[in-house]
Amino acid sequence: MAQCQFTTTYWDYESNKEVPFKCLEEPLELGLFCFFHDKTYLEDRLPNLREEHAKKVIDGLTHKVNESITDKKALHCIGYHLPDTSIQGIFNKPLYFSAEYLVNIIPNASDVHAIVKDKRVQEKDNTAYIKLHVIRADNYKSMPNFMKDNIGKVITIVVSKDDLDFFKKDQVNLLVSVSGDERHQFYTARIKPK
């Protein structure tokens, strides 16, 4: 069977080394790449085809997300061209995405206790960058603890400006998630649900 020609390398957070990535999807009928990796797939000139293609990509992504959650395996969406979408779930394994796409991810989280070191507000996009010195990181709901390597270190998280009040305290307890792609690793945080 023919295979998508997309290959690259990425930083693997589980083995902590750079590893090759090879796409195993089937290529499009008239192309070298699969519909996730074909640059032009979402840019068809016909609006109804554009819509159909976007739906196909989102369905394909949703399928992969569900598989990642149920099979507890890492999700590799490296180099994917994606329409604006959001995926949600409780992930047991890291997620790999390209940073340029607006994909909202709510992955596995660690229960983190941290000291607030610094706050920087970014007025133009209503966000704030918070530097946290991690003093404790427990598994949240017994998932693998991706934050444990950051105990004693400073991480920067991005939060909505509306959540700044929460960081008025010297010490905070919140849920921190890690997601990443081949170039960056992001930390996102949620205030712990009661």
Ligand SMILES: [Zn+2]
């Ligand atoms: Zn591919």
